[in-house]
Amino acid sequence: PLRAAVVADDPGTLGKAAERLSRLIHEDPPPTGKRSRNDRRQSAWYGSRQQNLRLGFLFPGQGAQRIDMGRSLVARHPWARELFDMGAARVKAAGGADMGALLYPHSAGISETGDSPDFQSVLSRTENAQPAICLISLIYLEYLRRLGISPTAVGGHSLGELVAFFAAGAYDKNTLMDLATLRGQAMAEAHGAGGGMVSLQCTYEGAERLLGKIDDYLVLANHNSPRQMVLSGEVQAVEQAIQLAAAEGILTHRLAVSGAFHSRLGAEAASRIGREAQLPESIDTLRCHLFTSTNGGELTAGAPLHQHFVDQIQSQVDFVALVNRMQPVCDQFIEVGPGRALSGLVADINGPEAPGCLPVAPTPAAETGLHRVLAQLYTSGANIHW
Numbered sequence: 001p002l003r004a005a006v007v008a009d010d011p012g013t014l015g016k017a018a019e020r021l022s023r024l025i026h027e028d029p030p031p032t033g034k035r036s037r038n039d040r041r042q043s044a045w046y047g048s049r050q051q052n053l054r055l056g057f058l059f060p061g062q063g064a065q066r067i068d069m070g071r072s073l074v075a076r077h078p079w080a081r082e083l084f085d086m087g088a089a090r091v092k093a094a095g096g097a098d099m100g101a102l103l104y105p106h107s108a109g110i111s112e113t114g115d116s117p118d119f120q121s122v123l124s125r126t127e128n129a130q131p132a133i134c135l136i137s138l139i140y141l142e143y144l145r146r147l148g149i150s151p152t153a154v155g156g157h158s159l160g161e162l163v164a165f166f167a168a169g170a171y172d173k174n175t176l177m178d179l180a181t182l183r184g185q186a187m188a189e190a191h192g193a194g195g196g197m198v199s200l201q202c203t204y205e206g207a208e209r210l211l212g213k214i215d216d217y218l219v220l221a222n223h224n225s226p227r228q229m230v231l232s233g234e235v236q237a238v239e240q241a242i243q244l245a246a247a248e249g250i251l252t253h254r255l256a257v258s259g260a261f262h263s264r265l266g267a268e269a270a271s272r273i274g275r276e277a278q279l280p281e282s283i284d285t286l287r288c289h290l291f292t293s294t295n296g297g298e299l300t301a302g303a304p305l306h307q308h309f310v311d312q313i314q315s316q317v318d319f320v321a322l323v324n325r326m327q328p329v330c331d332q333f334i335e336v337g338p339g340r341a342l343s344g345l346v347a348d349i350n351g352p353e354a355p356g357c358l359p360v361a362p363t364p365a366a367e368t369g370l371h372r373v374l375a376q377l378y379t380s381g382a383n384i385h386w
Contacts, residue, residue, distance in 0.1 A: 003036075004046040005375035007368065017043040036379035042372050047379035055377075056330030057151040057167060058346070058357060059137050059160030061317075062257070064339035065129040067119050068365035070136040071104055073143060080139050083173075087135035090177035095185070097128050099135060126258045130159055130184030134176060137163045137337030140360050143370070144336065148385035149377060153289035153329050155322045157342055158222075158262070159183070161293060161312065167336075168290040170283050170305060179309065182276055186269040187313065188258045195260025196238040197221060200229045201251040207231065210250075214240050221262035222317040225348035230255070230317075232263040262317055270313040279306040289329055296321025323349045332380060333357035334373060338364065 006021055008014035021044035024037065036047025073080040088099035105119045123129060141163065144150075156164035162183070166176040199222075200207055207220050207229040218233030218241060231241050238254070245252045259265060283290075283305045290299045292308070294315040299308075323346055326333075335342045338361050346357035358376055362369040378384055 001048060002046055003049055003379045003381070004044070005378050006044050007371045007375055008043065009368075013043070020044040021046065036376060038376070045375045045379040047381070049381040051381060053377070053381045054152040054329055054331045055149070055382075056326045056333045056355070057141070057154045057164070057336045058323075058333055058342045059154070059156035059163040059167070060133065060335060060337040060339050060342055061156065061158035061160045062126065062129050062133065063255075064133050064337060064341060065123050066338055066364040067123060068104060068106070069132075069338040069361060070139050071107070071365040072367050073139055074104075075107075077143075079146070080143070083139055083142060084135065086173070087131070087138065087177045090174060091131045091135075091181050094178060094181040096131055096181045099132060102128055103132060103136075124256065125188065127181075127184040127188040130187070131177060131180040133159060133338060134163050134180035136361075138166070138173060138176065140336050140370075141167055144334075144360075146385070147374070149382060151288050151334075153291060153326050155291040155293060155326055157224075157293055157319055157322075158312075158317050160337065160342075162309075163337065164290065165305075167288070169285060169287040170290070171279065175278065179277055179279065183269075183273060183309070183313075186272040186276075187261065187266065189272075190259035190261075190266055190269040194235055195233060195263065195265040196235050197230055197232045197255040197257050197260060198238050198242055198245075199253040199255060200231065200241075200245055201227055202229060202245070203227065204229065206248075206250065210241055210244050210248075213244055216240070217264070219263050220316060221260075222319065223321070224317070224319045225345045226320065227348060228345065230262075232260040233265065234260070261313070262315060264314055266313045270310050273313065274306075274310040277306060277309060279309065281306050289326075291322055291326050293317050293319055293322045296323075296325040298325065319345060320349055327355060330355055332377070334377075335359040337361065340369075 006017035008017045020039045036045050038045040074084045154164040154167045162180050214237050216234045216237035218231050218237035221232035222230035242252050283303050285301050335357050340359035340362040343357040343359045358373045360370045360373050
């Protein structure tokens with residue numbers, strides 16, 4: 001009736017994790033429902049096996065990029081290296097950067113000392129970050145697939161939608177990498193239209209109140225959580241919003257982006273996607289539930305595909321609506337890709353009692369997060385192909 005798991009680095013931590021597991025089992029009543037329990041150090045889990053565990057995969061957007069992300073999988077597994085090389089070749093063929101040198105500069109023998117470039121800054125350029133994030137998310141998705149772990153529903157945050165559509169079966173991996181490269185290039189070139197973005201730690205109503213005091217063009221671009229908003233628009237309007245927010249005690253963070261994403265200032269980028277993206281006009285078939293972060297709605301076979309990605313660049317990101325719409329069909333969320341930003345947003349949206357989100361790669365070049373995800377899923381009833 002029960003399953004247990006431990007995560008450890010060496011024999012010493014294995015023994016300690018086993019002791020924690022023993023205390024967890026003897027001190028707490030057997031868990032009920034669809035969520036397993038774990039100790040505070042996240043080294044031991046146990047739970048009641050549940051049938052038909054429903055998983056929601058969430059894919060991160062721009063900002064998740066980190067040097068060395070996915071390195072442990074690419075270095076260890078031949079299939080991951082082949083998938084990386086495939087994606088890198090698609091990016092390079094479209095005029096993009098060398099993904100290997102971009103993501104793993106130290107592995108290539110380059111030392112970040114003296115006059116060497118700031119590798120993270122180069123990776124963070126929109127034209128580089130977008131295909132890189134999609135490629136690493138694709139590799140983690142494939143790893144889970146090989147373990148027999150598949151989603152009931154998928155969704156992505158802005159850029160992450162590209163991988164979500166692939167995961168749902170809307171197009172193949174070549175199309176995914178071509179679209180990610182084109183989107184990154186188109187949005188990088190949008191800096192000619194001017195504009196900027198700023199993140200606010202405030203409520204939706206607080207952001208709306210600020211917007212009402214600003215005459216220049218500025219819109220609510222991201223509704224990320226009940227306490228995190230992003231505004232996008234003209235530079236002078238962004239600066240004014242920062243000043244007004246400071247006067248009200250609202251914390252702000254100016255985003256290092258190439259333009260005013262998810263606003264009308266992205267029209268030029270959207271136009272290029274419309275001209276050059278090689279996508280079918282509509283979705284043919286889907287193998288799981290697919291939700292969009294533009295409004296949280298579910299997309300089904302026959303829905304527009306090409307036009308969706310044209311409009312998406314200028315559309316608001318409503319991550320709160322996405323999570324709320326996915327929640328009824330998901331027992332557990334998994335952040336499939338680099339970073340842990342979405343896991344934090346889900347916790348803010350859902351609170352402690354609703355389904356949480358676990359990141360597979362909270363830190364680059366490490367597998368601890370991935371192993372913790374597997375421990376959680378196994379003790380919750382997932383049938384993993386070890």
